[in-house]
Amino acid sequence: MKQYSFDKNIDRNHSNCLKYDSAQVEFGTTDIMPMWIADMDFATPDFILEAIRKRTEHEVLGYSLIPEGWSNAIHSWLQKRYLWNVSSKEMGFVPGIVAGIAFLIQCFTKPGEKVLIQSPVYPPFHNVPTKNGRELVINPLIYKNGQWEIDFEDFEVKAASGCKMFILCSPHNPGGRIWTKEELLKMISICEKYGIIIVSDEIHADLALPGHTHTTLGSLYSEKQEKIITLMAPSKTFNMPGLSSSFYVIQNQELLTKFQRFMDNAELSHGNIFAFTAAQAAYENGEDWLRQSMEYIQGNINFVDQFLKKNIPQIKECVPQASFLVWLDCRELKMSPKDLQNFFITKAKLGLNAGDSFGTGGEGFMRMNIGCTRESLQKAMNQLKTAVDELFS
Numbered sequence: 001m002k003q004y005s006f007d008k009n010i011d012r013n014h015s016n017c018l019k020y021d022s023a024q025v026e027f028g029t030t031d032i033m034p035m036w037i038a039d040m041d042f043a044t045p046d047f048i049l050e051a052i053r054k055r056t057e058h059e060v061l062g063y064s065l066i067p068e069g070w071s072n073a074i075h076s077w078l079q080k081r082y083l084w085n086v087s088s089k090e091m092g093f094v095p096g097i098v099a100g101i102a103f104l105i106q107c108f109t110k111p112g113e114k115v116l117i118q119s120p121v122y123p124p125f126h127n128v129p130t131k132n133g134r135e136l137v138i139n140p141l142i143y144k145n146g147q148w149e150i151d152f153e154d155f156e157v158k159a160a161s162g163c164k165m166f167i168l169c170s171p172h173n174p175g176g177r178i179w180t181k182e183e184l185l186k187m188i189s190i191c192e193k194y195g196i197i198i199v200s201d202e203i204h205a206d207l208a209l210p211g212h213t214h215t216t217l218g219s220l221y222s223e224k225q226e227k228i229i230t231l232m233a234p235s236k237t238f239n240m241p242g243l244s245s246s247f248y249v250i251q252n253q254e255l256l257t258k259f260q261r262f263m264d265n266a267e268l269s270h271g272n273i274f275a276f277t278a279a280q281a282a283y284e285n286g287e288d289w290l291r292q293s294m295e296y297i298q299g300n301i302n303f304v305d306q307f308l309k310k311n312i313p314q315i316k317e318c319v320p321q322a323s324f325l326v327w328l329d330c331r332e333l334k335m336s337p338k339d340l341q342n343f344f345i346t347k348a349k350l351g352l353n354a355g356d357s358f359g360t361g362g363e364g365f366m367r368m369n370i371g372c373t374r375e376s377l378q379k380a381m382n383q384l385k386t387a388v389d390e391l392f393s
């Protein structure tokens with residue numbers, strides 16, 4: 001088995017890299033370590049780069065059919081990892097998960113109709129429905145013993161208020177929670193009761209950390225034909241989000257037909273050659289790389305946890321069950337969201353996502369992307385320690 005190394009520091013500056021090259025715009029300075037937007041600093045796996053190189057050996061990049069190998073690779077991946085049987089007819093290309101959410105909102109809801117989300121959550125869950133003129137209804141999550149939980153009583157009250165669609169973040173970003181099968185079944189049952197379509201954004205699904213298992217919502221689809229739509233991608237998993245390569249799975253025939261028509265009418269279902277090539281290579285060859293990268297990430301998560309406990313007890317890690325994003329509870333620093341963000345930028349010289357940008361419930365938290373080398377992470381944590389020490393000296 002090939003051993004991969006995740007210790008190489010790769011210079012991403014001046015490569016049109018959003019995370020690095022927009023530091024000035026995002027944080028007002030270039031003098032920060034960027035640990036915000038969710039891509040990793042690791043090299044995209046060699047078998048993906050090689051597959052893209054190989055495709056360019058053919059000199060024509062013409063219009064392409066959707067490769068059978070692409071749907072077969074997704075089919076096998078979902079079957080093996082999630083015991084979920086999806087046929088090629090039940091899946092389709094979307095040029096990004098956020099774009100997929102926007103299309104689904106446009107396809108299945110009307111302007112002014114209500115869309116349910118849970119907060120705090122990935123900012124486009126808030127922005128996309130509102131930008132499309134839909135009314136946002138929020139089911140606040142509860143932060144208890146360092147983890148996010150669902151307030152089901154409130155969820156049902158909100159669901160019953162006339163919501164047409166519920167957008168679920170599974171696993172949860174920014175909390176890194178993997179929802180249990182029981183929690184998922186409860187959400188399905190409430191949504192079914194009120195005729196609500198569930199859009200499950202599972203972009204972080206493959207990134208379940210060692211010892212944790214993700215259940216895809218779609219695998220709970222039964223003969224009751226629940227209104228479930230799943231969005232997935234190899235983009236976060238294999239660090240290639242610049243190659244829009246996402247897909248949807250819809251097993252409810254009525255919803256599938258309607259969405260396929262929507263995508264066809266908008267001429268949006270063609271995909272692109274490199275996304276298909278990369279996704280297929282990722283799912284066919286990616287198991288070892290993924291396991292090793294997740295072991296490295298787990299090491300980073302443990303490092304942050306231990307470092308904080310030993311050196312910065314005022315900040316606590318919400319230990320994630322999935323993905324490479326760590327939610328830091330900074331409430332003991334007793335700063336307003338604006339002061340907290342300024343403190344991280346100007347004192348710790350770190351560019352993180354401010355917790356309040358994830359909506360209600362995010363105030364006093366910061367989201368740190370630890371998809372980087374251990375060396376960088378150590379440097380970042382030392383900078384944070386120096387800044388907090390100064391604060392309390």
Ligand SMILES: Cc1ncc(COP(=O)(O)O)c(C=O)c1O
Nearest residue numbers: 038096097098099122173201203
């Ligand atoms: C929950 C979630 N959904 C979607 C995305 C972005 O997906 P895409 O780049 O495919 O639109 C992210 C990126 O951080 C995310 O965390």
